[in-house]
Amino acid sequence: SRSLAVGGTAIYLAVEKVIEKGKKIAAHLLEASVEDIEFENGSFTVAGTDRSKSLGEVALTAYVPHNYPEGLEPGLEETAFYDPLNFTFPAGTHVAEVEVDPETGEVEVVAVTGADDVGRIINPMIVDGQLHGGLAHGIGQALLEECLYQDDGQLQTGSYLDYTMPRAADLPSFNINHNTTLCTHNPLGVKGVGEVGSIGVPPAVxxxxxxxxxxxxxxxxxMPATSQKVWQAIQQAQG
Structure with a gap:
């Protein structure tokens, strides 16, 4: 959840520095004022004209500085440090539909629908993958996963043979929706997404x-609402 909001913002700030330096180099090459240089779609252009230099041309000049601004250090490398002013606050709503077999206590998750706000989405495939993984994790937490100990403290569920995790057959197809509001305290407008699915779906299930x-x-x-627990709860309620 911090990767893009923190690391991504640091990258953004470093790139802004690169662009500012690139404008100085482009202005020198184009014999224009730095204030008149605009950067868009990989090119440095003199505002209001078709005179431009590509990012590649500017980078080449930066590292082969035969025709270069006086007093400007060669190279086109920058660093940036970013300390977030605040946390990001993703939000969402998850709805789960289940079917329970009263004879066995088995619970089947029939459908999960989620509507989440994770800020500006940079890579939709990664965001949906994070949400799908979180939903699977949350369903496992709600229905299957549990740490059990013996009276002497020995962990009984210490391997995948004993600790039940959800498999593909335990999961429905997820219906994911996005409602975007931008984060106000980082320049990318992004929020965390890693835990969104795993937080919302356990109580829904x-x-x-x-x-x-x-x-x-x-x-x-x-939690977890295992088949055994559900069956026992039904038997106790029925007397």
């Missing part, structure tokens, strides 16, 4: 399970 079991007299269910 558990609430759906309780809603399904309420007609049977079950009004509470602790």
């Amino acid at each position: 558990i609430n759906a399970v309780i809603d399904a079991l309420r007609p049977l007299g079950v009004n509470d269910m602790a």
Whole structure:
């Protein structure tokens, strides 16, 4: 969640420095004032004209400085440090639909729909992948994953043979939607996304399970809602 909001902003600030230096080099090559140089689509252009130099030409000049601004250090490398002023606050709503088999206690997640605001989306595929992974993680937390210990403190679920994680067959197709509002305190307008899915879906799934079991007299269910726990809750409620 910090990668783009923090690291990405540092990259953005460093690139801005590169562009500013590039404008000085381009102004020298184009015999124009630095204030008249604009950078867009990979080219430095004199405002209001078709006179321009590409980023590649400016970079070549920076490293082969035969025709170069006096007093400007050669090279086109910059660094930037970014310390966030505040946290980012992604938000969202998740809705889960489940079906419960009262004979076995098995819970099937039929559908999950999410609407999330993660700020400006730079790479939609990565964002959806993060959300899908978070939703899978959250479903596992809600229904399957649990650390169990013996009375002497020995962990019983210390391997993937004993610690149940969700598989593809345990997951529905996810319906993901985006509602974008830009973050106001970083220049990219981005927010975190890594934990969004895993935070919203566990309570949605558990609430759906309780809603399904309420007609049977079950009004509470602790995570994870394993088949055994659900079956036992039904039996206790039925007397």
